[in-house]
Amino acid sequence: xxxxxxxxxxxxxxxxxxxxxxxxxxxxxxxxxxxxxxVHRSPIDKHETRFAIQLLRDQIGQRVYPAHRLDKPTSGVxxxxxxPDTARALNEQWEAGLVQKQYLAIVRxxxxxxARIDHxxxxxxxxxxxxxxxxxxxxxxxxxxxxLAQVELPEAVDxxxxxxxxxxxxxxxxxxxxxxxxxxxxxxHPIIGDxxxxxxxxxxxxxxxxxxDRLLLAAVQLTLSHPVRRSPLTINAPLTGRFxxxxxxxxxxxxxxxxxxxxxxxxxx
Numbered sequence: 001x002x003x004x005x006x007x008x009x010x011x012x013x014x015x016x017x018x019x020x021x022x023x024x025x026x027x028x029x030x031x032x033x034x035x036x037x038x039v040h041r042s043p044i045d046k047h048e049t050r051f052a053i054q055l056l057r058d059q060i061g062q063r064v065y066p067a068h069r070l071d072k073p074t075s076g077v078x079x080x081x082x083x084p085d086t087a088r089a090l091n092e093q094w095e096a097g098l099v100q101k102q103y104l105a106i107v108r109x110x111x112x113x114x115a116r117i118d119h120x121x122x123x124x125x126x127x128x129x130x131x132x133x134x135x136x137x138x139x140x141x142x143x144x145x146x147x148l149a150q151v152e153l154p155e156a157v158d159x160x161x162x163x164x165x166x167x168x169x170x171x172x173x174x175x176x177x178x179x180x181x182x183x184x185x186x187x188x189h190p191i192i193g194d195x196x197x198x199x200x201x202x203x204x205x206x207x208x209x210x211x212x213d214r215l216l217l218a219a220v221q222l223t224l225s226h227p228v229r230r231s232p233l234t235i236n237a238p239l240t241g242r243f244x245x246x247x248x249x250x251x252x253x254x255x256x257x258x259x260x261x262x263x264x265x266x267x268x269x
Contacts, residue, residue: 018059019031019032019033019052019055019056019059020032020034020237020240022077022235022236022237023079023235026082026228027081027082027083027086027226027227027228028079028080028081028082028086028226028227028233029056029060029064029079029080029082030077030078030079030080030222030235030237031052031056031077031078031080031237032075032076032077032078032237032238032240033052033070033074033075033076033077033078033237034075034240034241035072035073035074035075035214035215035241035242035243036072036073036214037050037051037052037055037072038050038051038052038072039051039052039053039066039069039070039078040052040053040066052066052078053066053080056080062082063082064080064081064082065080065081065082065083065084065086065087066078066079066080067079067080067081067087067090067091067094068094068099070219071178071215073193073214073215073217074215074217074218074219075214075217075218075219075237075239075240075241075243076103076218076219076220076237077219077220077221077222077235077236077237078219079222079235081227086227086228089227089228090224090227093224093225093227094175097173097174098224098225099222099223099224100171100221100222100223100224101171101172101219101221101222101223102169102170102171102219102220102221102222102223103169103170103171103172103180103217103218103219103220104148104167104168104169104170104217104218104220104239104243104256104260105167105168105170105180105184105191105192105216105217105218106165106166106167106168106191106192106206106216106243106246107165107166107168107184107189107190107191107192108164108165108189108190108192108198108199108202109164109165109166109188109189110147110150110152110164110166111145111147111150111166111168111187111189112145112147112187113146113147114144114145114146114147115144115145115187116142116143116144116145117141117142117143117144117145117183117184117186117187118140118141118142119141119183119186120138120139120140120141121138121139121141121176121177121179121182121183122136122137122138122139123136123137123138123139123176123177139174139176140174141172141174141176141179141182141183142172142173142174143170143171143172143173143174143179143180143183144170144171144173145168145169145170145171145183145184145187146168146169147166147167147168148166148167148168148169148252148255148256149166149167149250149252149255150164150165150166150167151164151165151166151250151252152164153165155205155209157201157202157205158199158201158202163202163205165192165250166189167247167250167252167255168184168189170183170184178197180217181194181196181197181215181217182197184197185197185198191215191216191217192206192212192215192216193206193207193212193213193214193215193216193217194215194217206246210242210245210246210249211242211245212242212243212245212246213242214241214242214243216243216246218237218239218243219237220236220237220238220239220260221234221235221236221237221260222234222235223235236259236260238259238260238261238262239256239260239261239262240262244261244262247261
């Protein structure tokens with residue numbers, strides 16, 4: 001079975017399956033967004049007709065207000081407010097840097113045990129077609145990375161007789177566009193499945209060997225203060241689908257806490 005067939009099957013599964021709600025109360029709702037789903041309409045994918053905002057609104061029968069964004073290929077916890085007032089309160093936390101985000105990624109090579117990446121990134125506008133971005137300002141960007149597991153496979157994927165990969169946790173301390181993807185490339189450990197910042201030969205290997213034809217980056221945890229109760233709130237979104245299948249195939253389940261492992265590892269995502 002080729003990767004195009006797999007992509008089609010997972011797309012159909014997502015179309016037929018309700019969004020996975022991982023938290024809900026009177027003010028907030030959070031989903032485990034599948035890879036390949038846009039949060040809202042975007043000029044980068046004008047052909048898309050399905051968006052998380054629309055699907056969730058239809059699923060629960062009321063308007064929702066996204067508190068943040070996840071890139072289309074990134075899966076994981078996506079938080080919405082259920083009223084404009086709550087949305088404003090959440091936005092204040094994001095702007096003040098009070099929200100903690102935890103991601104998991106599979107990267108090329110043996111990443112360092114821990115690293116603090118302090119590397120400014122040039123601002124990227126959302127206005128596609130804007131030709132000259134060479135004079136866009138640099139913005140400070142900091143990411144903390146910790147390696148959870150590593151593997152060396154006896155396969156000559158590239159020019160070496162074996163191939164090394166790492167499972168890493170990432171905590172962005174700033175919120176720049178594509179920050180994790182750009183930072184991990186900067187230290188020489190691009191994320192598997194990243195068509196822009198990675199290396200296609202490794203991406204194709206994971207698609208062929210594990211059926212993982214997606215960006216292997218997931219937002220697994222969000223920690224903030226509840227905007228109404230003012231109590232600490234942690235929301236987890238377990239790995240699912242092809243990402244979970246790779247974790248299982250490489251024997252990395254023990255490296256992760258239970259709340260980041262789905263009971264049904266082969267669900268679409």
